Amino acid sequence: MTRTTPPRPVDAEALFPALAAHRRTATRLHPRPGAPEAAESSVAGPLLWPAGEPWPVCTAVHPKGTGHLLSDVRERRRVLAAAHGRDLTPGEHRLLDGMAPGPHAPHLDDADPLPLLAVAQLRTRDVPDLAGPGGCDLLQVFWCPFEVHGPDRTIDVVLRWRRAEDVGAVLAPQPEPPVAGRAECVPTPCVLHPERVVEHEYLGLLGEDLQEAIADWEEGLLDEDDDDDGAPSGAGWATYEEYAAAMEAARAGEPDEIDYMSDLSLAPGWKVGGYASWHLTDPAPVDCPRCGKTMPPLLTVGTWECDGASRSWVPAEDSPDDPAAVDPVGVYLGRGLMRVHTCPDHPDAPHRLTFQ
Ligand SMILES: [Zn+2]
Ligand SMILES: [Zn+2]
Known part of the structure; x- marks a missing residue:
């Protein structure tokens, strides 16, 4: 639509x-929430990422293992969306109560490289106001979902421009950090209607x-x-x-x-x-x-x-x-x-x- x-x-x-x-x-x-494909422009969808290219990581030193499990964030949103317009059932309440932030990834040390979160993929063919550096027609946006970076203590955004036709075999599965510092740093997968x-x-x-x-x-x-x-x-x-x-x-x-x-x-x-x-x-x-x-x-x-x-x-x-x-x-x-x-x-x- x-x-x-x-x-x-x-x-x-x-x-x-x-x-x-x-x-x-x-x-x-x-x-809008959906299930985008890797070739499509999307928010938080799979990326046209070359199979042989390292996924970008956060190398800043900060706590990386404590926060909200991404799987919890997504399940919570799924439950709340399904319950829109009615009260939660006791079972749903119990499920949501069980999803607390905490040290869910204790194996991660502060200095470990952390895979960045894929936030958006935008193609110039879909987004007329997107203009990339010479010949690039694809923008991939990542961030580290902890608000601890730089003097303003924010998420850290990384941009990658590329040419879609150069990608070849697409990386699968695609990495992501296990936890986010705040649930509101995690985008729900969405299809776009530019x-x-x-x-x-x-x-x-x-x-x-x-x-x-x-x-x-x-x-x-x-x-x-x-x-x-x-x-x-x-x-x-x-x-x-x-x-x-x-x-x-x-x-x-x-x-x-x-x-x-x-x-x-x-x-x-x-x-x-x-x-x-x-x-x-x-x-x-x-x-x-x-x-x-x-x-x-x-x-x-x-x-x-x-x-x-x-x-x-x-x-x-x-x-x-x-x-x-x-x-x-x-x-x-x-x-x-x-x-x-x-x-x-x-x-x-x-x-x-x-x-x-
Ligand atoms: Zn300039
Ligand atoms: Zn980071």
Whole structure:
């Protein structure tokens, strides 16, 4: 099934022609739980990885054997998905209670190489906003699922570009770490339904005149709707239940409030390309270490494919009441958003991560 983002509720560039200079395309990946094949673009699916090539490993020194068993994380999600809309049975309760984090892989020492977790595989034939270094048409994304790396103590992301036609025999089975530091570092295998959309730059990075014009327009809309209760803010929710409660509250209020940030600017969820949102911090410089130019987001990992503030982005084929359409991947990094930035002119220069 394809996924179709509804047209924006108003034509932003007709209202504000200066926005045309702040337009970029993004490809929403629309991940949905499934069983992707190695040749497909996917989240957490098998990779087109050459049988003879070593799998990437984390060589940083940190505890690697204590955490959540990946098999537990997947089983828990399977049980909860199957029980959506009803109470858990006593048997299901007992099963979930038995899945505690702990020293599940005591044989792993801190300095042992740890296989990285396959997070995403993206092919340029599927993802129009994906542009790789010369001739590469396949991006493979890994991370070490322990939030202990670097000064900001985050997951460690590794990118591998290659040419799909060079892969030959595919490695099977494919390694993975036995445990993850946090269950929300483990993506659920998903098939993708890529769709290209237009984004406009984050409000705080537009020129002052444009920001003022947009603020005036939004105020005018509010005046027309003076008894509006408003939708919940775009902040992430910690659980699906909190999200569902916020959605219900939003539906009880005025359903049709429009604003730039929610409806005309940035698409939610997993995507390639587009712009970065800085709604929790001031915009931070993300400059290429080679040329100094701002590095745009290559990949955005967004927990919520839609939320109370981005209801207008819910694909026509989906319901905002379906957990598999709202939080299909189960990954929660930062406060809901993690981005991998690369320089289009220097794709082999080190990438940078930013969080919101
Ligand atoms: Zn690591
Ligand atoms: Zn550069």
